[in-house]
Amino acid sequence: GAVVSQHPSRVICKSGTSVKIECRSLDFQATTMFWYRQFPKQSLMLMATSNEGSKATYEQGVEKDKFLINHASLTLSTLTVTSAHPEDSSFYICSLGTSGGAGDTQYFGPGTRLTVL
């Protein structure tokens, strides 16, 4: 399967600051990446679909001006949490979907634990 990395793995920041999370596809050219958020003891919730070279598609209820997504290349997508607040503290996970068949799954990065003080 595809290998996906995320950086940083853990970040602690003050309320009001912005945090950038990088998601890299190490061995696959990903035209589409997905960003999820997972609160403690809850499941993954899709935030947005990141498309290379075009604007991201956000799920209902996700503020596009607060969660800025940039997918400038086939191997890198970034998520910036702007003016972070304690309620944004969560586990953020990216994934990329391989193409070429209905059986292909999504491969997940290791996640980024964000804590906003």
Next chain:
Amino acid sequence: GQNIDQPTEMTATEGAIVQINCTYQTSGFNGLFWYQQHAGEAPTFLSYNVLDGLEEKGRFSSFLSRSKGYSYLLLKELQMKDSASYLCAVRDPDYKLSFGAGTTVTVRA
């Protein structure tokens, strides 16, 4: 949208078999996935079903009935390392995944 239900917790003994059920109601179906997630880590892919029937991969098997909106993940010969959360996810025609809340499996010696 998707509505996906699975039990919250299950406990089993090492060496035993556990079956995790998942029911779903969807506005579009393009496959069902099972993932394993250890605490603080990202999910890892276990299995995929798009047609009715049983898919077997070593100690793990997954079953799907599209007409019933039902799937199960079967874990055989349980090992301590199988203690984790198991996520049922349904993919829609746009290739987006919707996840259930996850089933925490605890394997006891």
